[in-house]
Amino acid sequence: MALTTFITGGTRGIGHALACRLLARGHNVVVTGTTASGVARAEHALAEACGDPGRVLALSCDVRDRSAVGLAVQTAMARFGGLDVLVNNAGVGVGQPIAVLSHDEWDRIIDTNLTGMFNVCRAVIPHLEARGSGWIINISSLSSKNPFAGGAAYCASKAAVNAFSEALMQELRPSNIRVSYVLPGSVATGFSGRDSDEGSDWRLQPDDVAQVIENLLDHPARSLPSRVEIRPARTR
Numbered sequence: 001m002a003l004t005t006f007i008t009g010g011t012r013g014i015g016h017a018l019a020c021r022l023l024a025r026g027h028n029v030v031v032t033g034t035t036a037s038g039v040a041r042a043e044h045a046l047a048e049a050c051g052d053p054g055r056v057l058a059l060s061c062d063v064r065d066r067s068a069v070g071l072a073v074q075t076a077m078a079r080f081g082g083l084d085v086l087v088n089n090a091g092v093g094v095g096q097p098i099a100v101l102s103h104d105e106w107d108r109i110i111d112t113n114l115t116g117m118f119n120v121c122r123a124v125i126p127h128l129e130a131r132g133s134g135w136i137i138n139i140s141s142l143s144s145k146n147p148f149a150g151g152a153a154y155c156a157s158k159a160a161v162n163a164f165s166e167a168l169m170q171e172l173r174p175s176n177i178r179v180s181y182v183l184p185g186s187v188a189t190g191f192s193g194r195d196s197d198e199g200s201d202w203r204l205q206p207d208d209v210a211q212v213i214e215n216l217l218d219h220p221a222r223s224l225p226s227r228v229e230i231r232p233a234r235t236r
C-alpha cells in the first residue's frame, strides 16, 4: 500500500520540492499552507506533475491554529486511510534586532516554528502510535547553531526545534516511530520575502534538501539518522 506523507508548508519552497519527489516515488502527499491561492496552485501543480490527482491533497491550515491542524489531520486520514510520515516544514523568519522587534512578530515566529510543530505532532502522534510505526522529520536550520544579529527570534525558534526533536526522538523510539531533524544552510527559496532566484548560483536548491529527506526514508528499519546537516558546497 502507498505510504502517505503529510508536509506542513508544502505549497512552495522546500516542502513543495519534497512533495514532488515523494509523489514520484508513489506516496500519497498532503501539503498545507495558509494562503488559499497558494494552496490551490500547489494542488494543481502537484497533480499535474504526478499525473494522478487522487494522490494529492492540499489544505489551507495554519499550523498555529490547533483546531485547524486537528481538522487537517482528520481530513488527510479520511482521504488516505492513515498517515505514515510527517514532515514539519512550515516556518517563517527572520525578523529584526530584539530592541525593535514587535511582540506580534516575535509571536508569529515562535508560534509558527515551534508551537506549530507541537500542534501538528500532538495531532499526528496518536495515529502513528496506534499503527505502531511512522517517521517524523522536522526542518530546523543551521541558524539554530550559528545565531546571527537580527535573527534572535528565528535562531532561538530553530534551536528549540533541535531540543524538541531530540526529546521527541527519545520519547517515540520505543514505539517504533523514528524522529529526525534536518538543518539546512541557505536555500534558494522565497523564504522571508526574498527573491527565490537571489543567490541561486551558490545557495542550495530546494530539491537538494528534499533529496536528503527522501534519502532518510530509504534507511532500513534498524537505522535512525537523527540529525542531518546540509549546506552549500561553496560560500557565496
Ligand SMILES: NC(=O)c1ccc[n+]([C@@H]2O[C@H](COP(=O)([O-])OP(=O)(O)OC[C@H]3O[C@@H](n4cnc5c(N)ncnc54)[C@H](OP(=O)(O)O)[C@@H]3O)[C@@H](O)[C@H]2O)c1
Binding pocket: 008, 009, 010, 011, 012, 013, 014, 015, 032, 033, 034, 035, 036, 038, 039, 061, 062, 063, 064, 089, 090, 091, 092, 093, 112, 116, 139, 140, 141, 142, 183, 184, 185, 186, 187, 188, 189, 190, 191, 192
Ligand atoms: N530557505 C532557507 O534558506 C532555509 C534555510 C534553513 C531552513 N529553512 C527552513 O525550511 C523550511 C521551509 O522553508 P522554505 O525556504 O521552503 O520557505 P518558503 O519558500 O517561504 O515556504 C514556506 C512554506 O510554509 C508555509 N507556511 C508559512 N507559515 C505557515 C503556517 N503558519 N502554517 C502553515 N504553513 C505555513 C508557506 O505557505 P503560505 O505562505 O501559504 O502560508 C509555504 O508553503 C522552514 O522551516 C525554514 O525555516 C529554510
